[in-house]
Amino acid sequence: xxxxxxxxxxxxxxxxxxxxxxxxxxxxxxxxxxxxxxxxxxxxxxxxxxxxxxxxxxxxxxxxxxxxxxxxxxxxxxxxxxxxxxxxxxxxxxxxxxxxxxxxxxxxxxxxxxxxxxxxxxxxxxxxxxxxxxxxxxxxxxxxxxxxxxxxxxxxxxxxxxxxxxxxxxxxxxxxxxxxxxxxxxxxxxxxxxxxxxxxxxxxxxxxxxxxxxxxxxxxxxxxxxxxxxxxxxxxxxxxxxxxxxxxxxxxxxxxxxxxxxxxxxxxxxxxxx
Amino acid sequence: xxxxxxxxxxxxxxxxxxxxxxxxxxxxxxxxxxxxxxxxxxxxxxxxxxxxxxxxxxxxxxxxxxxxxxxxxxxxxxxxxxxxxxxxxxxxxxxxxxxxxxxxxxxxxxxxxxxxxxxxxxxxxxxxxxxxxxxxxxxxxxxxxxxxxxxxxxxxxxxxxxxxxxxxxxxxxxxxxxxxxxxxxxxxxxxxxxxxxxxxxxxxxxxxxxxxxxxxxxxxxxxxxxxxxxxxxxxxxxxxxxxxxxxxxxxxxxxxxxxxxxxxxxxxxxxxxxxxxxxxxxxxxxxxxxxxxxxxxxxxxxxxxxxxxxxxxxxxxxxxxxxxxxxxxxxxxxxxxxxxxxxxxxxxxxxxxxxxxxxxxxxxxxxxxxxxxxxxxx
Ligand code: HEM
Numbered sequence: 001x002x003x004x005x006x007x008x009x010x011x012x013x014x015x016x017x018x019x020x021x022x023x024x025x026x027x028x029x030x031x032x033x034x035x036x037x038x039x040x041x042x043x044x045x046x047x048x049x050x051x052x053x054x055x056x057x058x059x060x061x062x063x064x065x066x067x068x069x070x071x072x073x074x075x076x077x078x079x080x081x082x083x084x085x086x087x088x089x090x091x092x093x094x095x096x097x098x099x100x101x102x103x104x105x106x107x108x109x110x111x112x113x114x115x116x117x118x119x120x121x122x123x124x125x126x127x128x129x130x131x132x133x134x135x136x137x138x139x140x141x142x143x144x145x146x147x148x149x150x151x152x153x154x155x156x157x158x159x160x161x162x163x164x165x166x167x168x169x170x171x172x173x174x175x176x177x178x179x180x181x182x183x184x185x186x187x188x189x190x191x192x193x194x195x196x197x198x199x200x201x202x203x204x205x206x207x208x209x210x211x212x213x214x215x216x217x218x219x220x221x222x223x224x225x226x227x228x229x230x231x232x233x234x235x236x237x238x239x240x241x242x243x244x245x246x247x248x249x250x251x252x253x254x255x256x257x258x259x260x261x262x263x264x265x266x267x268x269x270x271x272x273x274x
Numbered sequence: 275x276x277x278x279x280x281x282x283x284x285x286x287x288x289x290x291x292x293x294x295x296x297x298x299x300x301x302x303x304x305x306x307x308x309x310x311x312x313x314x315x316x317x318x319x320x321x322x323x324x325x326x327x328x329x330x331x332x333x334x335x336x337x338x339x340x341x342x343x344x345x346x347x348x349x350x351x352x353x354x355x356x357x358x359x360x361x362x363x364x365x366x367x368x369x370x371x372x373x374x375x376x377x378x379x380x381x382x383x384x385x386x387x388x389x390x391x392x393x394x395x396x397x398x399x400x401x402x403x404x405x406x407x408x409x410x411x412x413x414x415x416x417x418x419x420x421x422x423x424x425x426x427x428x429x430x431x432x433x434x435x436x437x438x439x440x441x442x443x444x445x446x447x448x449x450x451x452x453x454x455x456x457x458x459x460x461x462x463x464x465x466x467x468x469x470x471x472x473x474x475x476x477x478x479x480x481x482x483x484x485x486x487x488x489x490x491x492x493x494x495x496x497x498x499x500x501x502x503x504x505x506x507x508x509x510x511x512x513x514x515x516x517x518x519x520x521x522x523x524x525x526x527x528x529x530x531x532x533x534x535x536x537x538x539x540x541x542x543x544x545x546x547x548x549x550x551x552x553x554x555x556x557x558x559x560x561x562x563x564x565x566x567x568x569x570x571x572x573x574x575x576x577x578x579x580x581x582x583x584x585x586x587x588x589x590x591x592x593x594x595x596x597x598x599x600x601x602x603x604x605x606x607x608x609x610x611x612x613x614x615x616x617x618x619x620x621x622x623x624x625x626x627x628x629x630x631x632x633x634x635x636x637x638x639x640x641x642x643x644x645x646x647x648x649x650x651x652x
Binding site: 193210 | 329
């Protein structure tokens with residue numbers, strides 16, 4: 001097995017361990033398992049970063065193009081945001097119970113789709129906009145995934161008290177925290193759409209053509225735009241929004257990796273008909 | 275100057291005992307109703323949800339072309355978008371009016387304003403734009419102002435035709451084109467304009483050429499064969515550059531032949547306005563060894579207005595580029611290989627407004643976000 005594959009599956013394995021620790025920690029109400037979960041997530045993050053670096057160094061082509069590369073990078077930013085949040089704000093310890101299973105499952109899926117690194121980048125992708133675009137999409141996803149995780153914490157906290165739940169911040173704080181991550185994710189998605197529009201303008205001369213991938217990204221943006229309006233102009237709080245963010249997260253996974261990548265679009269590079 | 279005595283404020287509901295005519299109330303009430311409708315937050319949310327649902331339908335139930343025809347290009351869908359913006363204008367600015375300007379509200383104003391400006395840009399553009407698809411064979415020059423120069427042509431109602439000046443020439447198409455080590459695959463060397471203002475440049479996938487606001491973008495390219503007709507003594511009688519279509523085969527390879535986009539087909543030869551002698555299907559087999567070389571396969575039928583089923587070609591043959599194939603009393607040759615390219619030519623005066631408002635909108639969102647973080651931590 002190549003080093004790259006080995007590292008990849010080590011990362012997946014550690015994320016799996018982390019996911020299980022979080023889930024059992026929650027079921028058995030054992031605080032210590034959360035620590036195990038957090039540290040195995042950190043341990044898994046190291047080979048995860050190495051895989052990306054190795055791929056990049058192998059060919060010099062930024063490895064964010066195919067579906068498995070895209071998921072790998074999306075999970076990189078999701079786990080990164082999660083780790084930074086957990087190590088700086090130690091109050092929401094069970095947060096990994098949503099984030100890590102998602103990272104585990106999606107990374108496992110990416111592993112089965114992995115292909116050799118491309119040796120050349122399709123001409124249409126040779127644009128500086130691609131950076132803003134990809135980073136906006138990946139960090140946007142990381143932010144709304146965290147928000148959904150906090151939403152789950154909110155729902156758990158509301159139903160239960162004492163024990164591990166007693167150590168969670170109060171519902172009001174969780175609610176505010178989730179809102180901030182959604183607002184941040186909304187901005188990052190905005191960045192993804194704006195840079196995508198400029199990129200399309202550079203290549204095709206039009207900034208918007210209702211191409212399926214464009215529409216999918218608009219869907220993610222509108223979804224969170226509606227969240228913000230429900231909150232700010234309609235005064236929704238707490239439970240309803242927590243559910244909304246959980247459902248929206250599923251929609252985000254489908255709208256990024258579920259469907260658009262199976263379609264032949266602009267994003268897969270250009271057909272040269274000769 | 276006439277002096278009026280002041281009418282006291284809050285004088286109660288009574289109008290000094292005189293009856294009030296209500297003739298204007300109908301109009302006022304209707305206007306108020308329209309205003310209330312347009313400035314309702316519920317309408318805003320409803321519209322956002324409707325657009326979301328349309329988008330989801332447009333990428334799941336219907337796709338691509340069908341989605342474009344049934345949803346995204348329709349009057350009602352675009353009407354909803356316009357209604358949304360009008361609604362933003364009424365609702366948002368109606369509510370925010372007179373509030374203290376804080377970092378948060380300033381960001382929101384920028385954000386919603388950019389939304390309105392964006393629509394303004396789009397409408398402005400739709401009146402003045404020009405989009406054409408121009409197809410040229412290497413060495414060919416076409417006049418810019420002739421509608422026949424374009425395969426596809428769309429323009430806004432107020433587009434000023436006199437803006438189209440000069441002509442466009444495809445000088446040469448370069449393959450395996452590299453820029454700073456990056457493979458751009460193909461590049462078109464073109465010249466646009468008239469007289470001294472003529473501008474020459476290279477167009478490839480991430481680079482366009484701008485001539486007085488008209489932007490030329492690479493779209494697609496293909497082969498074009500110079501087919502010549504010779505008499506029995508092999509004297510050249512006629513010749514024409516014939517663009518070939520590229521058909522993707524099951525094994526992902528391409529077949530290059532005369533025909534339409536639906537498939538290979540014979541065409542009358544010689545071409546209009548000459549009198550056709552036969553129907554000709556030419557297939558080009560490029561060689562990977564050398565550029566612009568390879569073989570050409572000819573299939574020749576009697577020229578019929580309505581092709582009959584089952585009649586085979588009366589002559590068939592294969593020859594290298596430059597070689598000849600016998601067809602009845604004549605000879606045919608694929609004398610030379612050139613490339614044709616299609617470029618999309620765009621003039622979009624509203625675009626800078628739209629693109630700028632995208633950034634303003636993003637900036638507004640970020641300002642609001644910072645404002646909220648500050649307030650949260652305070
Ligand atoms: C008809 C369309 C719209 C109307 C009427 C509208 C109205 C409003 C209003 C009234 C506010 C809050 C101001 C306040 O009372 O404090 C607001 C905030 C906001 N709106 Fe809209 N809006 C519209 C469209 C949009 C769209 C399409 C988006 C993006 C999807 C959007 C994103 C936002 C954001 C991000 C905020 C601020 C959220 C925050 O404070 O963090 N709006 N909008």
